[in-house]
Every structure is written in C-alpha cells, then in structure tokens.
Amino acid sequence: MQSLTAPAEWLSAQPREAMHGEPSILPLVLRNVSYAIRGKTLVDGLSIEFTQGRRTIILGPNGAGKSLTLRLCHGLIEPTAGKISWQGPGAPLPRLRHAMVFQRPVMLRRSALANLTHALAVQGHKRRERRERAWEALERFGLQGLADRPARVLSGGEQQRLAMARAWSLRPEMLFLDEPSAALDPGATGAIEEMIQAFHDEGLTIVMTTHNLGQARRLADDVIFLHHGRLVEHTPAEEFFTQPRSQAAAAFLKGELLW
Numbered sequence: 001m002q003s004l005t006a007p008a009e010w011l012s013a014q015p016r017e018a019m020h021g022e023p024s025i026l027p028l029v030l031r032n033v034s035y036a037i038r039g040k041t042l043v044d045g046l047s048i049e050f051t052q053g054r055r056t057i058i059l060g061p062n063g064a065g066k067s068l069t070l071r072l073c074h075g076l077i078e079p080t081a082g083k084i085s086w087q088g089p090g091a092p093l094p095r096l097r098h099a100m101v102f103q104r105p106v107m108l109r110r111s112a113l114a115n116l117t118h119a120l121a122v123q124g125h126k127r128r129e130r131r132e133r134a135w136e137a138l139e140r141f142g143l144q145g146l147a148d149r150p151a152r153v154l155s156g157g158e159q160q161r162l163a164m165a166r167a168w169s170l171r172p173e174m175l176f177l178d179e180p181s182a183a184l185d186p187g188a189t190g191a192i193e194e195m196i197q198a199f200h201d202e203g204l205t206i207v208m209t210t211h212n213l214g215q216a217r218r219l220a221d222d223v224i225f226l227h228h229g230r231l232v233e234h235t236p237a238e239e240f241f242t243q244p245r246s247q248a249a250a251a252f253l254k255g256e257l258l259w
C-alpha cells in the first residue's frame with residue numbers, strides 16, 4: 001500500500017474545512033439525548049459535544065448503547081427525547097457531510113468501482129466527477145487492483161477497506177465507524193487503522209466504537225465510556241486508560257465488566 005501518513009505540518013496547514021472550501025458543520029452537540037423503544041430506555045440522557053478534528057472512541061460492554069449512539073448521531077434514528085444539532089457555520093447541511101461505516105459492510109451486487117460511483121451518484125455528482133472521485137479513492141488506498149471485481153466476492157478485509165474508501169470518496173467532514181475491524185485478522189485490522197490514521201491526518205472528525213482496547217489506545221484522542229445507555233466518562237484517552245474515574249470503567253479495562 002502507498003504511504004498513508006501525511007507529515008504533521010501539512011495537516012495543520014490544511015484542515016478539512018479548507019479542502020471543502022465550505023464552512024464546518026461542527027461541533028455536533030447532543031443535549032440530553034435519549035432513545036427508548038416500547039418503554040425501555042436504551043440510550044439515557046447523553047450530553048456530548050464533538051469538536052472538529054478529534055478522534056473519539058466509544059467504549060463499553062455489549063449492549064451499552066454504542067451502536068445506537070452512532071446511529072442517532074448519523075441521523076439513522078431519531079432521539080425520543082433531547083436534541084441533536086450540528087452547530088458549525090456550515091449547518092444546516094447543504095448536503096450530507098457525514099458518513100458511516102458499519103461492522104459488516106453493505107455492498108451492492110456490482111463491481112467495487114461501481115459501488116463507489118453509485119454512492120457518489122446518490123450524493124448528486126455528475127458522471128465524470130463520479131468516476132474521477134471513485135478512482136481517486138481506490139488509488140488513494142491501494143485498491144485499484146480490485147476495481148472490476150464484484151464487491152460481494154471480496155474478502156471481509158477487502159470489503160471493509162472498500163467501504164472506508166467509499167465513505168472517504170464522499171468527502172465527509174465527520175465519519176462514524178461502528179467496529180470497523182471487528183471481524184478482521186491482524187493484517188486487515190492494521191490496514192483499517194492506517195486508513196483511520198490517514199483520515200485523521202486530513203482533518204476528518206472521527207467517532208468510532210471498538211472492542212479492541214489496543215486499537216482504542218492507538219487511535220483515540222478522547223474516550224467516551226457508556227454503560228447501560230448512560231455516559232459514565234468522557235475523558236482524554238491517556239487519562240481514561242491510566243486513571244479511569246469510575247469503578248465501571250476500571251472494571252471494564254480489567255475485563256471484569258460483562259454488561
């Protein structure tokens with residue numbers, strides 16, 4: 001794969017906003033957000049502010065509400081109480097400026113390249129621009145060799161890299177990643193982490209979930225720890241891993257918190 005990491009000085013010189021030529025839609029602010037189904041509160045009173053350029057990793061045991069929180073932020077589901085708002089000067093959205101990648105990538109029954117051009121068509125881009133952007137994304141992440149292959153026959157790791165490249169091709173300002181390397185071997189996981197690092201280097205704001213604590217340590221600027229749908233901690237990563245404030249987080253880090 002080509003080198004994915006840009007030098008730090010280049011990064012600070014070129015925030016994502018400048019690349020878009022559009023004002024930022026961030027911060028994303030959740031105020032007292034809850035989500036309940038049939039009287040059961042699954043996400044309970046979250047208040048969070050996501051600021052530009054940070055990598056936030058949401059941790060917590062199975063069923064803590066991590067995936068629901070990402071879905072709420074991305075607008076796939078609506079809060080049953082509270083408010084989610086994009087508060088940057090670029091909001092309200094002129095068009096979709098945030099993207100999401102799921103644990104199991106959703107690929108259409110067509111070539112890898114066509115999966116990218118289709119997503120760009122849905123976003124309203126003209127035919128020529130679709131091809132240019134799709135190739136740019138494939139080349140950027142060393143996927144040119146897969147362009148003509150049916151996306152659904154690609155390996156799990158290849159499909160996930162393709163899903164990440166597809167999200168990147170949409171030029172989002174913010175990216176939600178739900179366990180992007182959960183089912184992948186160490187090599188494919190490393191490739192996904194390199195992509196996440198490259199996204200970060202370009203100034204994308206990232207919110208992701210993972211059960212891989214090594215990965216969380218490698219990638220997180222901030223950690224949000226959820227338990228039973230509630231926010232227990234929102235802390236700089238280093239602090240979270242060295243001195244968690246809550247008993248639940250300390251138990252989780254020791255592998256002693258089951259749900």
Ligand SMILES: Nc1ncnc2c1ncn2[C@@H]1O[C@H](COP(=O)(O)OP(=O)(O)OP(=O)(O)O)[C@@H](O)[C@H]1O
Pocket residue numbers: 037042060061062063064065066067068069
């Ligand atoms: N559509 C739904 N109907 C009923 N319950 C739901 C629904 N979606 C999620 N839940 C419940 O909400 C809780 C939180 O789910 P969520 O998928 O956000 O957990 P998670 O933290 O992502 O867990 P995991 O680590 O296993 O992915 C779980 O108990 C789940 O069973």
Ligand SMILES: [Mg+2]
Pocket residue numbers: 066067068178209
């Ligand atoms: Mg989940």
